[in-house]
Amino acid sequence: MSLSIRSVLAATAMLVAALVANAQSDWPNRPLKWVVPFAPGGPTDAISRVLSARMAESLGQSVVVENRAGASGAIGSEFVARAAPDGYTIVFGTQSTHASNLIFFPNMAFDPIRDFQPLTLVGTACLALIVPPSVPATNVRELVDWLARQAGAASYATAAAGSAQHVAAELLLRNSNVKATHVPYKGSGAAMPDLLAGRISFMFDNLPSSLPLARSGRVRALAQTCAKRSPAAPDLPTMVEAGFKDFVIEGWYGLFAPARTPRPIAERLSAEINKALRHPESMERWKTLGFDPIGTSPDALAERQRGDLDYWRRMIEFTGVKVE
Missing domain, CATH: 3.40.190.10 (Periplasmic binding protein-like II)
Structure with missing residues (x-):
C-alpha cells in the first residue's frame, strides 16, 4: 500500500472518529422515540408515559411514545433492534419480550439479547x-x-x-x-x-x-404472585399464602437501545431514565400503580436478563406452555 493511500485512509478514519465523537457530545439534538411493544392501556404503556414525560423535561427534547403491538411484543422489539444505534430509539421491554420469548420463539428474526444494548432495569411488578x-x-x-x-x-x-x-x-x-x-x-x-x-x-x-x-x-x-406482599397492596395475600407452595412469579421492566449504541450515550440514557424513575412526581405515581421501581446500570440489567432465561426455561417446562 502506498504512502498516499495510507494517508488517505488514516485521514478518513480520523474524520469518522471526529464525526462520531461530535454526534455523541451533541446528543440529543432531536426528539427521541420510545417504543412500547404492546397496545395502549396496559402497565407498560402507563409506566412509559410517566417516565418519558420526565425524561423530556430533563433532556430538553420530546420523547414520543409509540405503541407497536403484536406477536407477543416481537413487532415493536424488532423495530428497535433494526433501528439506528444512535440513542434516538429505545424500547420498553419486559421479561417476556427480552427473555422468555427467546425460549418460545427460537427462530425469531432478531435476538433479544445480542441485538440490544441494555440500559436500566426499571423495576419489578x-x-x-x-x-x-x-x-x-x-x-x-x-x-x-x-x-x-x-x-x-x-x-x-x-x-x-x-x-x-x-x-x-x-x-x-x-x-x-x-x-x-x-x-x-x-x-x-x-x-x-x-x-x-x-x-x-x-x-x-x-x-x-x-x-x-x-x-x-x-x-x-x-x-x-410476589414472594411477599407488595407495599402497594399490603392487604392482598400472596399465592403462597393462599395455599400454593412455590407459586412466585415476578415480572420486570427494562429499557433497551439497539445493539452497538455508543457506550457514552447508553450510560447517559441509563442515568436519565433512573433520574426520571426517582423524580418525586414519579414516585407518587408508582404508589398508585403498584409498581416497585429499581433503576440499575446497563450491566445489571444484562445480568438479570441472562439469569431469567434459566428460570423461565424451568417454569415453561413444568407448565407445558406452548405458543402456536
Whole structure:
C-alpha cells in the first residue's frame, strides 16, 4: 500500500472518529422515540408515559411514545433492534419480550439479547389474580372450586401467548388439576373489556393495572404472585399464602437501545431514565400503580436478563406452555 493511500485512509478514519465523537457530545439534538411493544392501556404503556414525560423535561427534547403491538411484543422489539444505534430509539421491554420469548420463539428474526444494548432495569411488578364480579369467588380456593364445576367451559385472558400471565395461569390450572381455555390478546388493555363484561372468567394481570380496577370494585383481586406482599397492596395475600407452595412469579421492566449504541450515550440514557424513575412526581405515581421501581446500570440489567432465561426455561417446562 502506498504512502498516499495510507494517508488517505488514516485521514478518513480520523474524520469518522471526529464525526462520531461530535454526534455523541451533541446528543440529543432531536426528539427521541420510545417504543412500547404492546397496545395502549396496559402497565407498560402507563409506566412509559410517566417516565418519558420526565425524561423530556430533563433532556430538553420530546420523547414520543409509540405503541407497536403484536406477536407477543416481537413487532415493536424488532423495530428497535433494526433501528439506528444512535440513542434516538429505545424500547420498553419486559421479561417476556427480552427473555422468555427467546425460549418460545427460537427462530425469531432478531435476538433479544445480542441485538440490544441494555440500559436500566426499571423495576419489578408481580401479577394479581383477578376475576369479574360475575364470578362467585372471593379467594383462590373458591375460584378453583368454581372452575372445577365449569368442567373446562371457563376461560382466562393473557396479554400475549407465552407471557408471564400465560405461565401463571397454567401454573394455577396444573397445580389445581382444573381446566380453562386460554384467550390471548394484544396487551392487557385489550383483554380488560372482556374480563369486565364477564366474557372472561379470570386473568393474571400486572399489579399496576389491576389495583385501580380492584379499588373501584370493577374487578375482584384474589391474590398476588410476589414472594411477599407488595407495599402497594399490603392487604392482598400472596399465592403462597393462599395455599400454593412455590407459586412466585415476578415480572420486570427494562429499557433497551439497539445493539452497538455508543457506550457514552447508553450510560447517559441509563442515568436519565433512573433520574426520571426517582423524580418525586414519579414516585407518587408508582404508589398508585403498584409498581416497585429499581433503576440499575446497563450491566445489571444484562445480568438479570441472562439469569431469567434459566428460570423461565424451568417454569415453561413444568407448565407445558406452548405458543402456536
